[in-house]
Amino acid sequence: MYTTRSRARFAAVCATTLCVMGATSLPALASSSFSPAVSTLDRQLLTAAHQGNLWEITTGQQAESAATTACVNRVGADLFRDHNALDAGVVKTAAKVGVTLPSRQTDEQLRQTAALKSLAGTPAYDAAWLKAQYPAHVKTLALIDKEISSGTNPLVKSLAKSARPVVARHIQMVKRGVCHA
Incomplete structure (x- = not known):
């Protein structure tokens, strides 16, 4: 016992x-x-930002050689540099939260890139390039703002907050602040 x-x-x-x-x-x-949950909106932002960055990197680099004005050439170089940096943050954040990113741009982005390339070296290129950049950045900014207000993952929200001023500055550059095609 x-x-x-x-x-x-x-x-x-x-x-x-x-x-x-x-x-x-x-x-x-x-x-x-x-790791806090990743919402549909968080995933949407990471995916769209990555594909948008891939497109901006491609078209920014393209503008450096295809533009006919120094202004579009310079803005292209700025977008190329900034979107490379932004995408590094997107890729790092996606890896941390377990989101798999697409390996390429959307089909529509690829078509836009090809259409721009067909105008390379002509004055029409500069106007078409600026015209394509503006709505792409406006759409991205709207998604960033939606993530900031309604996203759930703090890492993704932080990424959106840090990207916001860069994308807003790009809108000013292509719409009314820098180049007038």
Whole structure:
């Protein structure tokens, strides 16, 4: 009988110790491995931003050689540089939250790039390039604002907040602030 009580007491002490130790280590485990949920909007922003960045990188680089004005050439270089930096953040954030990104631009973006390329070296290129950039950036800014107000994942929201001033500046550059084609 003595051994049965000893074993029961020992088991109770062990169980209590495990409970206490588990409870004290739980916050550390949670903070190191917990990743907040990724909503449909969060995924949509990451996917659209990545594809948009791929398009902006391509068309920005294209403008550096295909534009006929120094202004479009310079803005193209700025967009190329900025969207490379923005996309690095998108790729890093997507990896952290477990979102798989598409490997290429959308079909519509590929068609737009080809249409722009067909005008390369002509004055029509500059006007068409600016005309294509404006709605793309406006659409991106609207999605960024929606993420900031309604997104759920803090990492994705933070990414959107940091991208917002860059995209807003690009809108000014292509619409009314820098180049007038």
